[in-house]
Amino acid sequence: MKLFIARPMTPAVETRARAEFDVEIRGNTLPMTHEEMLRTLAEFDVVVPTLGDQFSAEVFAKVPETRCKLLANFGVGYNHIDVAAARAAGVEVTNTPGAVTDATADIAMTLLLSTARRAGEGERLVRTGDWQGWHPTQMLGHHVTGKRVGIVGMGRIGQAIAWRCHYGFGMDVAYQSRSPKEVEFPAENILSLKELAAAVDFLVLAVPGGAETRHLIDAEVLEAMNPSAILINIARGEVVDEAALIAALQSGQIAGAGLDVYEFEPAVPQALRGMDNVTLLPHLGTATEEVRTDMGHMALDNVAAFVAGRPLPNPV
Numbered sequence: 035m036k037l038f039i040a041r042p043m044t045p046a047v048e049t050r051a052r053a054e055f056d057v058e059i060r061g062n063t064l065p066m067t068h069e070e071m072l073r074t075l076a077e078f079d080v081v082v083p084t085l086g087d088q089f090s091a092e093v094f095a096k097v098p099e100t101r102c103k104l105l106a107n108f109g110v111g112y113n114h115i116d117v118a119a120a121r122a123a124g125v126e127v128t129n130t131p132g133a134v135t136d137a138t139a140d141i142a143m144t145l146l147l148s149t150a151r152r153a154g155e156g157e158r159l160v161r162t163g164d165w166q167g168w169h170p171t172q173m174l175g176h177h178v179t180g181k182r183v184g185i186v187g188m189g190r191i192g193q194a195i196a197w198r199c200h201y202g203f204g205m206d207v208a209y210q211s212r213s214p215k216e217v218e219f220p221a222e223n224i225l226s227l228k229e230l231a232a233a234v235d236f237l238v239l240a241v242p243g244g245a246e247t248r249h250l251i252d253a254e255v256l257e258a259m260n261p262s263a264i265l266i267n268i269a270r271g272e273v274v275d276e277a278a279l280i281a282a283l284q285s286g287q288i289a290g291a292g293l294d295v296y297e298f299e300p301a302v303p304q305a306l307r308g309m310d311n312v313t314l315l316p317h318l319g320t321a322t323e324e325v326r327t328d329m330g331h332m333a334l335d336n337v338a339a340f341v342a343g344r345p346l347p348n349p350v
Contacts, residue, residue, distance in 0.1 A: 035341050038078040040066055040087050040108070044323060047330030054338065072096055075125075080104045080340060082333050083115065085317075091119035100125060104346075106336040108329055109320075110134050111270060112350055113243035128336040128348045132190065133328040138319040139194035142238055142268045143202070145292025146183075149264050149313040150176040150236075158310075176235070176264065176289065178203050184234035185209040186227065186250070187241030187269065193217055195238055195268075208234055231258040236266060243270030253278040256287060264290045268319055271296040280305045283312065294319055 037055040041063055042048070051057045058078075060066070065086030066074070074081045075097040083089060083105055094100070094116070100123050105115055107129045117127050148154055152175045159165045159173075183199045185192045188211035199205040200219040207221040210230045214223045224230040227250070231237055237259060241247045251265070251274040259265070265288060267274055276297040282288050283306075290311035296302050299317060306312050320326060332348065339346050 035080070036078045037080045037082070037337060038074045039082040040074075040084045043108075043330045044327045046327045047334065050331065050334055054334070055341075068093065075100045075102045078102055080106055080337050082106045082108050082337070084108045085111065085114060087114055089115045089120065091116045094119045094123045094125070097123070104128065104337070104340045106333045106340070107350075108333045111243055113270060117350060126340070126346060127350050128333070128346050129350050130329045130332040131348060133325060133332050134320045135190045135194050137322050137325040138191050138240075138268055139198055141294055141315065141319045142191075142195045142240070142266055143198050145266050145268065145294060145313050145315065146199075146236055146238065146264070147178060149266070149290045149292040149311070150178050152310075154313045155310045176262065178205070178236075180204050180206075181235040182206040182208065182233065183236045183238060184224070184230045186230070186237065186239045187211060188215045188217075188221075189240065191268070192238075192240035195240060196221060205236075228255055228258040231255050231263075232260065234263065235260070236264050238266040239269040239273055241269050241273060243272060248272045249275040249278075251275065251279070253281070256282040259288045261286060262289050264288065264292065266292045268294045271299050276303065276306075283309055 035056060037057040039051060039057060039059045041060060048059060071089060071093050079101060081102050089105060102125055105120060105125055105127045107115060107127060110129050110131045112127060112129050115127055120127050152173050156173055183205045185196050188209045196207045200207050208224050208230055209221055210224055210227050256278055279291060280303060283291060292313040294315045295317055302314060306314065336346050336348055
């Protein structure tokens with residue numbers, strides 16, 4: 035049984051993979067090329083793909099008889115894999131839910147606080163040597179404690195963000211989700227996304243990527259937001275119409291944005307990079323040693339179950 039891992043992993047994960055499987059670990063940190071994906075489907079029994087490895091219907095169509103029977107995705111999001119095309123080719127798909135929840139929620143709070151309190155702008159001011167000292171009206175930002183947050187997508191990650199907002203900062207929580215959620219704190223379910231956008235100080239995106247959520251946040255939703263409101267995206271870049279967001283920020287339609295993901299990443303428009311009211315992170319949502327190791331082990335648990343003929347722990 036031959037295993038292919040698409041990018042370098044943490045030492046603990048690579049050690050386990052080499053001990054338990056006949057594995058090839060790709061040394062390149064960039065997404066797989068089209069040719070590499072074709073090769074792995076033809077030559078390996080299991081592939082562990084990562085974000086950006088676009089296993090599309092076109093890729094599957096070019097390998098009529100795939101040796102690969104499992105894509106054990108490293109990550110909770112799998113919109114880079116055409117699951118229907120994979121299944122039609124006889125390839126199962128798994129992911130790594132749960133392991134990423136707290137780390138991603140922490141990054142959402144990092145972006146929310148950093149953008150509201152102008153932390154990135156302030157750090158740049160200090161680093162350039164331009165700071166002239168404290169004064170009563172220096173870099174006044176937005177208060178967070180006691181404000182109202184709107185969560186778009188109230189799954190594991192959305193609930194973890196809402197929990198931090200409510201218990202950590204006494205925030206009033208509203209959300210939009212496909213179904214009402216039972217949570218341990220007060221939370222109002224607002225069915226209309228535009229109504230939610232109009233009713234909150236911070237709008238936080240925590241929905242999966244994919245065709246159903248592409249450009250969910252468009253010009254109309256941004257127009258519904260208050261001029262003092264801030265948008266936070268820790269979901270997928272394509273959930274936001276980036277051009278509409280840039281226009282809303284440039285016109286003062288909204289006060290700011292905190293982004294960990296981008297519509298065409300790793301490309302980030304100069305218009306966003308040049309704005310002081312935007313906090314930009316390089317997709318750090320799950321970037322801790324512990325979490326990436328847990329994700330790797332969860333992916334390998336799916337591989338081990340497949341090899342042993344057991345039910346897959348995390349099928350999608």
